[in-house]
Amino acid sequence: MNGSVWKVIGAALVLTGGAALASAQPGPSGATGPVEAGPVEVGVVEMSLQEIPRVVTAPGHAVAFQEVEVRPRVGGVVEEVLYTPDHLLEVGDPLFRIDDSSYVAAEASARASLATAEAQLPVMQAAYDRAEQLAGRGYTEAEVEAARASLAEAKATLDAARAALDYAQTELSWTTMKSPIAGRADVATVSVGDLVTAGQSDALTAIVQADPIYVDIKEASTRILSVRKGFADGTLQPNEGLKATLTLENGEVYRGTGQLVTAGTTVSTSTGTVTIRFKFDNPHHVIIPGMFVRGEVVIGTMKAYLVPQRAATRGNSGKLTAYIVGEDGTARQVILEDEGSHENAWIVREGLSDGDRLIVDGLSTLRPGQAVTPVAAIIDEDGISRDADTSAVED
Structure with a gap:
């Protein structure tokens, strides 16, 4: 191998060694290694206790206010059907005429x-x-x-x-059969010329009164115990007079609130729920007996923190965790004790303190102990984080 080749190889070794030496130069702290990235900018919301309504959401179904099956009290041949099906009847309106x-x-x-x-x-x-x-x-x-x-x-x-x-x-x-209640009658099961007998088992028609209407909401007995405990220890303040709102099967929120009629006194052995009955005005007959609905009942108010759902995660263990900015300017992970949700936020009673800066944005790559630069943010009604300064300018 001639001398010129050795010169090229030597030059390459010198360059490579220089690059390696440069990469191993001590950093600002005097330690060798790669230079670490600076603090990560994150959006934060300052936590404070709030008066939050305790809302219970549970399934339910509609029940007719009154419902009767009409049977003859005397026998004979039906001479005339005197009503129109599904038309509103008043008490005493004629239904059938018997010979x-x-x-x-x-x-x-x-x-x-x-x-x-x-x-x-x-x-x-x-x-x-x-x-x-x-x-x-x-x-x-x-x-x-x-x-x-x-x-x-x-x-x-x-x-x-x-x-x-x-x-x-x-x-x-x-012999003239009349409506015992106000409501709407079903199609008659007999026609003119049919022979009926007194007290027969087959009804001639059925009448349903659906204005007002009852809604039976099924609430888990375990949650009822939790609510009673909250009332007993003072962490939950009861409302005067329970009222309910409804969401119909198509997702529409029913206009009008229901008044409490009675709370169940027994627990179903098959479902573990208690039936709570509310009465709703139903002038347009939007709610139909037998219809399934979802009821929401505000049972009281409580002091708690509202944590945006996007700012917390629930692990395999079921625990809810979030990040706050520690006193040393690093991200600190905390475990939260939640009691359900309110709109787009978790209701948290333990794990936070007044003044804690909850990290709501920049969470995708955040790790415990990572240095952060907090930027004030707000959460809008849709649960989306926005920079507080930008929002102020837009307003």
Whole structure:
């Protein structure tokens, strides 16, 4: 190998060694190694205790305010259907007319029997009065007692005749079947010419009153115990008069609030829930009996921190964690104890203190102990972080 080749190789070794030496020069602290990156800029929100409504969200279903099945109280042939299905009925509106010819005859017979009894009573009264006046002077004591018994029998016959007429008239009135409640009637199960019997098992129609309407909300018994504990230890302040709002099956929020009717007193052995009933005005019949809904009930208020959901993560262990800016200017991870959510934030009671600067932006590559430069930020209604200075300019 000639001398020129060795010269080229030597020059390359000198250059390589120089580069390696340069990379191993001590940094500002005197230690050798790569120079570390500076602090990471992060968006922060200062934490403070807030009065937060404690909202319970639970499934439920609608129940008719009143519902009846209409059955005949007398038998006969249906002569007329007097209502239109699904039209609003008032109490006493006619539904069906049953052939009343036999009941008209029975009422006339009862009226005649009453007239006979009314005519007999004065005769029996006069006979008794005469016998009592002439007792011992033509009437024996036995005859007087017989007259008294005949008078009592005449009075009883008159009372029975009056009762028979009342019942005959009642049965006659039952031939026109009327609505016992206000509501909407289903399609009739009979038509003109059908024979019906008194007290039959098959209903002729059903009437449902859905304004107002009940909504039964199913709440887990474990959460009820938690709420009661909060009331007992003072961490939760109860509201006066529970009210509920509804979200319908299509996601629409129902206009109007429900008033508490009754809270359940037993726990379902199959679902572990307690039924709480609310009453809603339903003038437009938007809520239909049997419809499934989601109810929200504000049961009280509590003092807690609102942590934006985007600023916290829940690990495999179920614990909720977030980052705050430590006193030394580094990111410090904290474990949070949450009690549900409110809008786009977690409700946190433990793990934070007033004045803590919660990191809400720049979390993707953040590590515990990493130096950070905090920049004030705000979280809008959609849960999106924005720079506080920029937002102020936009406003």
